[in-house]
Amino acid sequence: MALNVVVLVGGVGGAKLAYGLAQIIPPENLTVIVNTGDDFWYYGLRICPDLDTIMYTLGGVVDTTNGWGVGGDTINLLDALRRYGEDVWFRLGDQDVATHLLRTQALRNGEPLTAITARLAQALGIKPTLLPMTDDPVATMVNTVEYGEIEFQTYFVRYRWQPTIQSLRLSGIESARMTPAVCHALEQADVILIGPSNPWLSIDPILAVPGLRDLITSRSIPRVAVTPIVGGRALKGPAAKLMVELGYDPSPQAVVQHYGEVINGFVYDKSDDPGPLSLPHVAGFETIMKSDNDKIFLAQNVIEWIKSWVSF
Amino acid sequence: MALNVVVLVGGVGGAKLAYGLAQIIPPENLTVIVNTGDDFWYYGLRICPDLDTIMYTLGGVVDTTNGWGVGGDTINLLDALRRYGEDVWFRLGDQDVATHLLRTQALRNGEPLTAITARLAQALGIKPTLLPMTDDPVATMVNTVEYGEIEFQTYFVRYRWQPTIQSLRLSGIESARMTPAVCHALEQADVILIGPSNPWLSIDPILAVPGLRDLITSRSIPRVAVTPIVGGRALKGPAAKLMVELGYDPSPQAVVQHYGEVINGFVYDKSDDPGPLSLPHVAGFETIMKSDNDKIFLAQNVIEWIKSWVSF
Numbered sequence: 001m002a003l004n005v006v007v008l009v010g011g012v013g014g015a016k017l018a019y020g021l022a023q024i025i026p027p028e029n030l031t032v033i034v035n036t037g038d039d040f041w042y043y044g045l046r047i048c049p050d051l052d053t054i055m056y057t058l059g060g061v062v063d064t065t066n067g068w069g070v071g072g073d074t075i076n077l078l079d080a081l082r083r084y085g086e087d088v089w090f091r092l093g094d095q096d097v098a099t100h101l102l103r104t105q106a107l108r109n110g111e112p113l114t115a116i117t118a119r120l121a122q123a124l125g126i127k128p129t130l131l132p133m134t135d136d137p138v139a140t141m142v143n144t145v146e147y148g149e150i151e152f153q154t155y156f157v158r159y160r161w162q163p164t165i166q167s168l169r170l171s172g173i174e175s176a177r178m179t180p181a182v183c184h185a186l187e188q189a190d191v192i193l194i195g196p197s198n199p200w201l202s203i204d205p206i207l208a209v210p211g212l213r214d215l216i217t218s219r220s221i222p223r224v225a226v227t228p229i230v231g232g233r234a235l236k237g238p239a240a241k242l243m244v245e246l247g248y249d250p251s252p253q254a255v256v257q258h259y260g261e262v263i264n265g266f267v268y269d270k271s272d273d274p275g276p277l278s279l280p281h282v283a284g285f286e287t288i289m290k291s292d293n294d295k296i297f298l299a300q301n302v303i304e305w306i307k308s309w310v311s312f
Numbered sequence: 313m314a315l316n317v318v319v320l321v322g323g324v325g326g327a328k329l330a331y332g333l334a335q336i337i338p339p340e341n342l343t344v345i346v347n348t349g350d351d352f353w354y355y356g357l358r359i360c361p362d363l364d365t366i367m368y369t370l371g372g373v374v375d376t377t378n379g380w381g382v383g384g385d386t387i388n389l390l391d392a393l394r395r396y397g398e399d400v401w402f403r404l405g406d407q408d409v410a411t412h413l414l415r416t417q418a419l420r421n422g423e424p425l426t427a428i429t430a431r432l433a434q435a436l437g438i439k440p441t442l443l444p445m446t447d448d449p450v451a452t453m454v455n456t457v458e459y460g461e462i463e464f465q466t467y468f469v470r471y472r473w474q475p476t477i478q479s480l481r482l483s484g485i486e487s488a489r490m491t492p493a494v495c496h497a498l499e500q501a502d503v504i505l506i507g508p509s510n511p512w513l514s515i516d517p518i519l520a521v522p523g524l525r526d527l528i529t530s531r532s533i534p535r536v537a538v539t540p541i542v543g544g545r546a547l548k549g550p551a552a553k554l555m556v557e558l559g560y561d562p563s564p565q566a567v568v569q570h571y572g573e574v575i576n577g578f579v580y581d582k583s584d585d586p587g588p589l590s591l592p593h594v595a596g597f598e599t600i601m602k603s604d605n606d607k608i609f610l611a612q613n614v615i616e617w618i619k620s621w622v623s624f
Contacts, residue, residue, distance in 0.1 A: 044416050074388050076388070077406045077410050077413075080406070080407035080409075080411070083435070083436075084436075094406045095391070097409065098390075099392070120396065
């Protein structure tokens with residue numbers, strides 16, 4: 001019997017690992033739980049950047065250069081907005097907006113994000129289960145030195161993650177509810193993975209959904225994070241910069257410490273010497289995923305390694 | 313002093329005359345009042361086809377082959393919707409959707425359609441005044457033999473105006489209010505024109521806004537319609553077909569009779585012999601507008617002719 005694997009992810013890095021897992025795990029045994037703290041409203045559209053990245057990656061239509069957006073997409077709509085005098089700072093690809101339109105219309109009709117995501121993913125031929133962390137709106141707010149508290153996408157895209165972070169806040173998290181689908185997936189999981197995503201910006205929002213962290217921690221199964229930090233730097237995005245600003249050393253140790261009892265295993269990059277990590281299970285693999293083969297290889301290594309230290 | 317000219321229009325034909333007028337009349341003296349009975353919701357977007365056609369035409373970006381839409385526009389968003397399994401029957405051009413997004417977002421924010429239209433038109437460099445017939449939603453409903461009562465765009469685009477019309481109904485017209493801007497323009501007008509648009513589908517909704525027909529009829533000024541029927545046929549669209557279905561002869565006479573006391577002047581196509589028309593002022597001009605010069609020429613002919621029978 002195949003193992004039920006659940007992987008928690010944010011955007012590009014997590015999507016790559018999810019892609020690798022999807023190539024080696026039967027779809028009915030793989031669930032991807034996705035951060036929705038990045039979601040925002042833009043020109044009346046509800047945009048879910050991490051869900052989109054995962055969908056496009058697993059659907060095989062992602063822009064492989066950027067790691068997000070639809071490959072070969074055009075920006076004729078965006079250019080037209082600019083002709084109307086709009087200061088458009090978030091890339092709205094023409095094909096991408098089809099996703100936003102369908103999702104927004106369905107949300108306005110009262111359909112839960114989980115159901116919408118399932119429908120869109122199915123239409124893209126995606127077979128593993130994709131789940132938003134919650135159906136309720138949660139917004140990651142970034143308190144910066146330069147601009148005060150701003151929405152995540154304003155920090156991340158508009159200001160290209162250059163502002164200095166003082167603190168983070170998850171608006172709406174108190175009333176966010178874990179969905180039955182997320183609860184079921186975590187309860188049925190044989191392995192829980194945390195993708196090489198930003199622990200603070202991508203994974204913390206998922207873990208902060210009331211009840212979710214406790215449910216994960218309560219499971220006596222392998223719970224393994226893959227490092228987003230290699231050689232003291234983030235593979236992509238602001239993880240290392242953010243860690244320094246929040247007073248941490250940008251190291252695998254600090255990531256392990258941050259996850260605390262959520263994980264009992266950790267994968268660092270084999271080029272690193274992470275030193276002693278206070279976890280029962282630690283391994284070093286090639287974690288930098290450039291090609292599709294890299295993604296599959298990392299997924300295989302992680303799953304085989306986990307199988308080696310647990311008797312399922 | 314230049315004459316204040318107000319022209320009532322629907323889509324393509326009216327837009328062409330408005331374009332001609334805009335080339336010969338100072339912008340502060342020209343107001344275009346546009347049918348909004350065709351407006352509808354599609355994928356969560358509020359689409360105003362006639363306003364769009366007028367904006368794109370006066371803004372010089374219209375697709376000159378179709379007479380509507382943005383010239384050179386792509387349909388990558390539409391193709392992406394189809395990949396999601398959607399049966400998209402209304403053409404959503406990528407640049408076009410920028411207009412729909414901005415308008416829809418502003419409407420959801422409570423901005424009146426008149427103000428939104430002014431803003432979008434200004435951004436496109438349009439100097440004459442463009443006014444929707446009302447800020448309130450009105451929907452032209454088409455009662456057909458084949459499908460019962462359907463929305464206008466369903467009749468017009470989805471079914472390519474092939475269903476047989478039994479009757480028409482303007483949903484919401486009772487509570488539609490004439491806007492101060494429309495009222496002011498009609499009160500200040502020295503000339504009121506009705507474009508070569510479909511009298512039943514494009515002009516009747518405008519005239520049906522409570523108070524509007526009476527206000528026009530009360531003005532002792534030239535009130536002149538340009539024929540949409542040439543040689544017993546409509547230049548574009550279902551006007552002639554509709555007239556037959558509703559029991560009229562597709563002739564200039566029937567159009568004149570339909571407008572009744574709203575008009576005191578009529579322009580037929582010079583290729584036609586309309587016979588006796590019970591109006592004080594009637595003239596035949598070349599009304600088929602293929603080139604920009606045709607549009608200007610017709611506008612000039614109509615205005616000069618009106619000036620010849622009135623001392624301003």
